[in-house]
Amino acid sequence: MSIKDPRAAGLASLAGLIADRTRAACLLALLDGRAWTAGELARHAGVAASTLSEHLGKLVAGGLLAEERQGRHRYVRLAGARVAQLVEDLAAQVPPAEAGQPARTLRESSADSAMARGRTCYDHLAGRLGIAVTDALTLRGLLRQDTGFALTDAGVEWFRTAGVPLDLSGRRSPARACLDWTERRPHLAGAAGAALCRHALDVGWCVRIGSGRAVKVTASGERVLGSLLGIPPSALR
Amino acid sequence: MSIKDPRAAGLASLAGLIADRTRAACLLALLDGRAWTAGELARHAGVAASTLSEHLGKLVAGGLLAEERQGRHRYVRLAGARVAQLVEDLAAQVPPAEAGQPARTLRESSADSAMARGRTCYDHLAGRLGIAVTDALTLRGLLRQDTGFALTDAGVEWFRTAGVPLDLSGRRSPARACLDWTERRPHLAGAAGAALCRHALDVGWCVRIGSGRAVKVTASGERVLGSLLGIPPSALR
DNA sequence: CCGACATTTCGGCACCGGCCGAACCGTCCT
DNA sequence: AGGACGGTTCGGCCGGTGCCGAAATGTCGG
Known part of the structure; x- marks a missing residue:
């Protein structure tokens, strides 16, 4: 277990996929179960389309998202119920203080x-x-x-x-x-x-x-x- | 939700705590439910004591670990059953390919x-x-x-x-x-x-x-x- | 009080990773 | 065909962060 623990590496890299504001925002948005286009997510997250494209690449490669290409659109959705549950569980741990805030x-x-x-x-x-x-x-x-x-x-x-x-x-x-x-x-x-x-x-x-x-x-x-x-x-x- | 989503930030920072090989190794080790000293964890993870000290600081500040100081020792353990479950769930998602490997x-x-x-x-x-x-x-x-x-x-x-x-x-x-x-x-x-x-x-x-x-x-x-x-x-x- | 030992703090270094704009590639519409 | 539009790739910038060793702090046992 000591020097090189492949389990720890896997855990860290999985968590690393979620450990980014922009990607986290995407995952939360996708929790509605529908498929979003890359552009919609970019606008939602407030970053350039190019930036988001790279994020989607990582999330798909990491198995968290499934993609479906239709013409010039790239639709992505959560890869499955396991991923949805994982994101939910993680989000549920976030202290309300950090999550809350009244509407604007x-x-x-x-x-x-x-x-x-x-x-x-x-x-x-x-x-x-x-x-x-x-x-x-x-x-x-x-x-x-x-x-x-x-x-x-x-x-x-x-x-x-x-x-x-x-x-x-x-x-x-x-x-x-x-x-x-x-x-x-x-x-x-x-x-x-x-x-x-x-x-x-x-x-x-x-x-x-x-x-x-x-x-x-x-x-x-x-x-x-x-x-x-x-x-x-x-x-x- | 769009530009600045506090929930996404919270989710990302929580995941960020786990998204590091060394910290992940600590969390997995602590899954045994016992309290470990900082030194034990440093040896287990294969990093310098000073490095590990900083990691523990983050994990404690993030609410994942509880600490108990006894004299010159600093004991840490998982902060509770919720944290244990979270780490378990996350670890369970890691594809066996990345986790496995025969003993040496x-x-x-x-x-x-x-x-x-x-x-x-x-x-x-x-x-x-x-x-x-x-x-x-x-x-x-x-x-x-x-x-x-x-x-x-x-x-x-x-x-x-x-x-x-x-x-x-x-x-x-x-x-x-x-x-x-x-x-x-x-x-x-x-x-x-x-x-x-x-x-x-x-x-x-x-x-x-x-x-x-x-x-x-x-x-x-x-x-x-x-x-x-x-x-x-x-x-x- | 002293030496051994556990832990922490502090620089400093190196690397990783997110971000953007610009250029590029396809697809769709007219 | 031509223009609009969605998405991707590339280069470059920048900040954050993990790592170490050395020095400092604190505790324990004599």
Whole structure:
């Protein structure tokens, strides 16, 4: 272990990919689960396109991002759920003091409040919406958090009857907690969280707002969440 | 979010603490959960004491390490379970290609095989021992991994009857999966894993080998694990 | 009080890595 | 074909940071 530890080198180089303001900003932006073009990210991060191009090269080479080239555009997205979880976990460690700060402009403030109400966190629901769903599942005995974090048998049955296609056979964690950084509480992630989010968007329980990661619950979604999980509309506002 | 994102800065600086070979080596060494002196770490990492002193300063300032000064010694340890989990998660992402490599000397090879047999991973059991316990719990319906990762009611009862003091009331995750980097499979971590490990060491089911993080099961431990969990002695060798 | 020892502070050095603008290469549109 | 536009490559600048050895600080044991 002493002089040359390949594990330490690997750990350091992985962390090194994230240890840059600009790349960190990209990773956080990509946490919405969508694919961004290089130009969008450059504008977002406030650096020259050339600079960002080099950053993307490193992130792709390091396996954190997957790229997809379409004509003159280069789309990148997080390479997978593992990477998303890693970035989330790391971001969750950042002390709120360094993270916080009130919004500055009216436009930003409004965007912030929409995000706080409901958003996607890579491939699952977060914000007050994510918390409300998670709490409702827990309260109804469908998800147990007191001895770990897992769906109950009744929970699996609930997914079936609600028509949410749930595949627990993959290598991916069936259900895990993801710390919500606006609510500072855990919400449902993993295969179950992703299935629920996908289904909710597919059948119109909620829709994306504009081009960002914010989502809002539709009128029909409000009814469904009320009848299936007993979530009062007030918890979604 | 655009020009100056405090969250990105925080994420980058946190990652930056880990993004150095020497500091990474320290963090991995400290994953054994014990407190090391600055000198020990310097020798372990193969750098001058003065160099390491500066690294420790950064890690402590960044909240990753806690220090305890005793006379002319400076003991450091991981600041808590959250940090340990973070380092584990990050290390688990490192592709095995970069991590692996066969042992070099006979001494190291023997130490490696002892570690593969059983060791502590911060505050819980890992290696074949950790996997054997986790698998046995799962097989007997005490731990469920099919819909998440949580103890069952029978599992909580098992801890009680086995005399393992289990406190699920804290803020800490009651049970979570930790990816074992020799076995490449999840083992029990979190409050339950820590309680089990502490109890096993307290009552002599296993003992530490030398000064490292390797542990071995005692004769009495073998009997107890056999009768309480049905673990065959062959799974512990 | 003295010598041994652990740790820290301080220069100073070398290197790495992020940033930019300019030039270049493709693709798309008209 | 020509111009607009997205992305990349290149050269050069600059700041940050890891490293060391030497000297300083502090502690322990006589």
